[in-house]
Amino acid sequence: MTRLFNDPAAFADEALEGFVAAHPHRVRQVPGGVVRATRTAPGQVAVVVGGGSGHYPAFSGLVGQGLAHGAAVGNVFASPSAHQVRQVAKAAQTGGGVLLAYGNYAGDVLHFGQAAEQLTAEGIPARTLGVTDDISSASAAEAHKRRGVAGDLVVFKAAAAAAEAGHDLAEVTRIAELANARTRSFGVAFSGCTLPGADHPLFTVPEDRMAVGLGIHGEPGMGEQPVPSADEAAELLVSTVLGELPEGVDSPRGQRAAVILNGLGSVKYEELFVVYRRVAQLLHEAGVEAVDPEVGELVTSFDMAGVSLTLCWLTDELEPLWTAPADAPAYRKGTVEAADLISEGPAEQAVEEPVPAATEESRAAARTVLAALRTLKSTVDTHADELGRIDAVAGDGDHGIGMQRGSTGAYEAAVRAEQLGAGAETLLHRAADAWADKAGGTSGALWGVILRAIGTALGDTGRPTAPVVAAGVAEAAAGVMRLGGAEVGDKTMVDVLVPFAGALTTATADGQPLSIAWDTAASTAAAAAAATADLLPRMGRARPHAEKSLGTPDAGAHSLALIVRAVHPVLAPTLEIR
Amino acid sequence: MTRLFNDPAAFADEALEGFVAAHPHRVRQVPGGVVRATRTAPGQVAVVVGGGSGHYPAFSGLVGQGLAHGAAVGNVFASPSAHQVRQVAKAAQTGGGVLLAYGNYAGDVLHFGQAAEQLTAEGIPARTLGVTDDISSASAAEAHKRRGVAGDLVVFKAAAAAAEAGHDLAEVTRIAELANARTRSFGVAFSGCTLPGADHPLFTVPEDRMAVGLGIHGEPGMGEQPVPSADEAAELLVSTVLGELPEGVDSPRGQRAAVILNGLGSVKYEELFVVYRRVAQLLHEAGVEAVDPEVGELVTSFDMAGVSLTLCWLTDELEPLWTAPADAPAYRKGTVEAADLISEGPAEQAVEEPVPAATEESRAAARTVLAALRTLKSTVDTHADELGRIDAVAGDGDHGIGMQRGSTGAYEAAVRAEQLGAGAETLLHRAADAWADKAGGTSGALWGVILRAIGTALGDTGRPTAPVVAAGVAEAAAGVMRLGGAEVGDKTMVDVLVPFAGALTTATADGQPLSIAWDTAASTAAAAAAATADLLPRMGRARPHAEKSLGTPDAGAHSLALIVRAVHPVLAPTLEIR
Numbered sequence A, B: 001m002t003r004l005f006n007d008p009a010a011f012a013d014e015a016l017e018g019f020v021a022a023h024p025h026r027v028r029q030v031p032g033g034v035v036r037a038t039r040t041a042p043g044q045v046a047v048v049v050g051g052g053s054g055h056y057p058a059f060s061g062l063v064g065q066g067l068a069h070g071a072a073v074g075n076v077f078a079s080p081s082a083h084q085v086r087q088v089a090k091a092a093q094t095g096g097g098v099l100l101a102y103g104n105y106a107g108d109v110l111h112f113g114q115a116a117e118q119l120t121a122e123g124i125p126a127r128t129l130g131v132t133d134d135i136s137s138a139s140a141a142e143a144h145k146r147r148g149v150a151g152d153l154v155v156f157k158a159a160a161a162a163a164e165a166g167h168d169l170a171e172v173t174r175i176a177e178l179a180n181a182r183t184r185s186f187g188v189a190f191s192g193c194t195l196p197g198a199d200h201p202l203f204t205v206p207e208d209r210m211a212v213g214l215g216i217h218g219e220p221g222m223g224e225q226p227v228p229s230a231d232e233a234a235e236l237l238v239s240t241v242l243g244e245l246p247e248g249v250d251s252p253r254g255q256r257a258a259v260i261l262n263g264l265g266s267v268k269y270e271e272l273f274v275v276y277r278r279v280a281q282l283l284h285e286a287g288v289e290a291v292d293p294e295v296g297e298l299v300t301s302f303d304m305a306g307v308s309l310t311l312c313w314l315t316d317e318l319e320p321l322w323t324a325p326a327d328a329p330a331y332r333k334g335t336v337e338a339a340d341l342i343s344e345g346p347a348e349q350a351v352e353e354p355v356p357a358a359t360e361e362s363r364a365a366a367r368t369v370l371a372a373l374r375t376l377k378s379t380v381d382t383h384a385d386e387l388g389r390i391d392a393v394a395g396d397g398d399h400g401i402g403m404q405r406g407s408t409g410a411y412e413a414a415v416r417a418e419q420l421g422a423g424a425e426t427l428l429h430r431a432a433d434a435w436a437d438k439a440g441g442t443s444g445a446l447w448g449v450i451l452r453a454i455g456t457a458l459g460d461t462g463r464p465t466a467p468v469v470a471a472g473v474a475e476a477a478a479g480v481m482r483l484g485g486a487e488v489g490d491k492t493m494v495d496v497l498v499p500f501a502g503a504l505t506t507a508t509a510d511g512q513p514l515s516i517a518w519d520t521a522a523s524t525a526a527a528a529a530a531a532t533a534d535l536l537p538r539m540g541r542a543r544p545h546a547e548k549s550l551g552t553p554d555a556g557a558h559s560l561a562l563i564v565r566a567v568h569p570v571l572a573p574t575l576e577i578r
Helices: A006-024 A083-092 A105-120 A138-145 A152-162 A171-179 A230-241 A269-285 A318-323 A358-394 A398-417 A422-438 A442-460 A466-484 A494-509 A514-534 A555-566 A570-575 B006-020 B082-092 B106-121 B140-145 B151-164 B168-181 B230-244 B270-284 B318-323 B360-394 B397-420 B424-439 B441-458 B467-484 B494-511 B515-532 B555-566 B569-574
Strands: A029-031 A033-036 A046-053 A070-076 A098-103 A126-129 A183-191 A209-212 A221-227 A256-263 A289-296 A305-313 A326-328 A332-334 B027-030 B033-036 B044-055 B072-078 B100-102 B125-130 B185-190 B210-212 B225-226 B254-264 B289-298 B305-313 B326-329 B331-333
Touching: A006 A029, A006 A033, A006 A046, A006 A070, A006 A398, A006 B270, A006 B289, A006 B569, A029 A083, A033 A083, A046 A083, A046 A105, A046 A152, A070 A083, A083 A098, A083 A105, A083 A326, A083 A422, A083 B254, A098 A105, A098 A152, A098 A171, A098 A230, A098 A332, A105 A126, A105 A442, A105 A466, A105 A555, A105 B044, A126 A152, A126 A171, A138 A318, A152 A183, A152 A305, A152 A318, A152 A326, A171 A183, A183 A230, A183 A256, A183 A442, A221 A442, A230 A269, A230 A305, A256 A269, A256 A318, A269 A289, A269 A305, A269 B006, A289 A318, A289 B006, A332 A422, A358 A398, A358 A422, A358 A442, A358 A570, A398 A422, A398 A442, A398 A555, A422 A442, A442 B467, A466 A494, A466 A514, A494 A555, A514 A555, A514 A570, A570 B185, B006 B044, B006 B072, B006 B397, B027 B082, B033 B082, B044 B082, B044 B106, B044 B151, B072 B082, B082 B100, B082 B106, B082 B424, B100 B151, B100 B168, B106 B125, B125 B151, B125 B168, B151 B168, B151 B185, B151 B225, B151 B254, B151 B305, B151 B318, B151 B326, B168 B185, B168 B270, B168 B318, B185 B230, B185 B254, B230 B270, B230 B305, B254 B270, B270 B289, B270 B305, B289 B318, B289 B360, B318 B569, B360 B441, B360 B555, B360 B569, B397 B424, B397 B441, B424 B441, B441 B467, B467 B515, B494 B555, B515 B555, B515 B569
Parallel strands: A046 A070, A046 A098, A098 A126, A256 A289, B044 B072, B044 B100, B100 B125, B254 B289
Antiparallel strands: A029 A033, A033 A070, A183 A209, A183 A305, A209 A221, A256 A305, A326 A332, B027 B033, B033 B072, B185 B210, B185 B305, B210 B225, B254 B305, B326 B331
16 A cells, blocks of 8 residues: 555655656656656657656656656546646657657546647647557457557657657657557556555455456456466466467567566566566567566556566567667666756746736626635535545546545636636636646546636626526537547436536526526436436446446536536526526 | 465575576576676676575666676575575676675675685685664664665675776775765665565554564564654654764765665655655755665565665765666666676586595495485474474564475485485585575574584594584584574574583483484473573564564474484484494
8 A cells, every 4th residue: 555645635746746856867847747857859759658646667757868758747547637748748849749658548548639739739740649558458359449558668668769760750650659559468466556545445356366457547357367376477478468469460489579577566576577487488489589678667556466568579660669778767778878968947937827808797707607616616625535435436536536636726726817807718717727737637637628618608708698608518518528438328427417508508598597597407417417326337437347336326427416506506696697 | 465476485596587587688697696797807806795585676686787796696585505605706706806795684694704704715805794774773882783774785886886996805895894884774664575475474563553663574673653644754764864973974964975765665656756855855954965866676575565765975985986887687877888798608517526435334324314314304394384383473484494495405415415425424515505505594504504513523434423423413503603693592593402412412422322312312402492482582683573482482493303303213223323
């Protein structure tokens, strides 16, 4: 379990601060994460990686010459926000565009994808690549749905070495895709980690049993077996990985492969070496030449007891990229030609952007929105433990803490915006960015979308009417479905948001005042949230033991219903709005 | 706990094999451990380190250019034998002599000390240095009794960098002693590890409690406290280490220090960084400049949950040695000038040394000794679990397995010697070397002494008389006391060996036949072993919760008494010997 922390909510930030203090010659901290402390050649493609905290050396430990140019660092097990990714990318890029590379998880896909769009819109060409090496997470036919594990390292390294060699963004992206297509991982686990401040492990495996193919956050695997001997574990890992050769590789014999035997946290070095002894024998027997094998902790999950094997089937193009020198805090290879350290000037003062002009009517609406955000935050605070417990039934139990981080950040940004005289749109947009930024993860991105859509509907001029509010909520529902890819019936917040938006639209179109319409819609929402208890989660959601959640509502649906009910009294002053 | 292993007795060997397979360009395996795979300049002092397995990267992971020239690798948590150390030193040395450096534990002190004597006798100048950085293990007044923990790294590195710089053995030793004198560590722990194949953790710490100053094998610490916050843990570590400045350092202010924040196994990277964040702040406030800090796993105890802070107060002489480049499997720094790889010739065939000529009478005696060794081995096998349980009351529970390794090795060597026609002396000498070699640890060394002393007394010519056997046993007792430093009453095997030798001497001097005398002496031994249950272990033995052992005999004393009783029937054919 994780024992040493201060405020659990500050864990990821404090870890990053300590990491940077320990590695001042390799990395420097920027808003959203870290970038290389060394100068990068102008025009070089920047490879920016990232993901949640708790997986060190992924992702910050992989920043340095020959490896990543920067890493966006999210909260514990939560994706960084699009805003964070964008900030890190802008600090890392030197004019050659940016490849954003990350493990293929829902939250990361959302945020890195948004960041790429925004960067491109700002004139910084950006491409994305979600690593999909874990063969236990989806069938070969659905390889694009697979999640990324220790194969991240091979893909990041190939891309970065290609960037250092001067290739352009299209070529670096092609090489990263090639490396990803030829990389396969498979892992087993004996126990899960307990996150900082949590009471219980994220998941458990029965004693004397081994979970086969379990994900690093406890995502469902392929079953359980008795704990094997080290040699048997090696045989399972090798036979499974060799059992799915990439396109163009007909037989292992005569192939050369990058090999990673990765410890997840508390399967320790000597155990890994005992397993590797047999892995090396088996690869040799299969005719595979292991090139620069790595045996150690490359992608962890705190102290999760697990081990995974990764092979990247090298080509003539990929091999020199794998063997190229690198010099990151947690990954060093060969000898890099040391680049100049960037001498940091005086720390940049964050300049607060002025708010656009707003009418008095919109500023009044903004004050109502602010009051609603205050209520939202206190509602989340009151229910945080309950939300965590509900989420823990079938998920990773962090919904309460994520909602707290997001709603607190949103409220604080809104307070500041109101002080600056913001209208409703600007206030909600700033709250939206702050929510996504502070919460990270999937729900952070989706709540960012909700607040932003409503803000856009309200505008910074004029007095919002009830139909306008309803239209904003409807647009929010559409945006959440678009971004999150879920539909009604998937047991997500969409199951509440869509009927809520529908009820609000119908009632306001009938000419009901906002407060009355909202009251009706909130009841609809509560019923819809309760109904999620009877559903199974959507396929592919990263949730272990999904069947356990039968009888328990979805945490995201439940929190949304609580919130729309709680903010109703705040909307009473808008009773007369039609 | 350790989950992945095959035969627990083969764990250390298999781990070493896998380690070498993973790092073929840095290390090569030699009998007894590993040496650099790269060529070392002729005449350079070789720094040979070592200790038990289970502490990776200590010790094999620290072999490479700029760091150790070789590592003798013992069994799990057991010192390598003197024979292993000697073999590794001979493979590593290039004519400049050898500095043997290790953590200051009883078994290591015995074996490395013996090895140094033997090497010097063979014309290879050798010096020893036991690292004593752990300030919780003895008072400042008894600093020479302190054990070595993560400070090993600083001392090894200073010595190796001095060797690379061309200093001679005396100077390298002086520098290592200087580094050791200026290095201080202090650690805390939350849980112990479970060794491969063991049922129980080596030690436990109550939940929500933290053991302060506990040793990495569960040696007693300074007490317990509630689990602190990360910042509080940092404050405890820093204030304790700054609380004992080395000679010549009056105040931390203005000092420069090598800093290591070491995780013992399952306190993971992000936790370490959260702690380091505060450590860095506190050192800065105290006016200490951290030079090339290391935050990570440098000395582990499998998955023990613990963390330690090490400071080496640098001098102008030590700082460049700390910052010098190094390239070992688990420790890389700066850029080394790559040395040539040693191209391995065909593996050397171990040439079996012929046995010296022996008389038929001595060969007959050797056959009796062989039968006794067979009985000894089967006795140990039968009682191995019991010995482990007794040892676990106050020790690390490995007495059974250590005795099995030793007695099996001794018996096998004796079988081979008998086939070659060895006399009693040669057979026992070979058995003695094999016991020490296979068992490692303190008891391995002491049993090696016992068999060797008896062998020397018996000789390779003539028929041993009862007084000669008794004289051999008496010499064995004297040798064990000399080497182990224990006296009667310290609750060790000495409590049995000395009265057994005394009774045997008295009875044989009275003219009793050996078998009768042995029977009497074995009864004395049994009584003496039982009496150890009423004693507290000798001060300074590496045993936690020593007081728990009241009421339980010493495992080493108990096994010795069992053995002398069990071999009695085998000695029946020698009944007539007087």
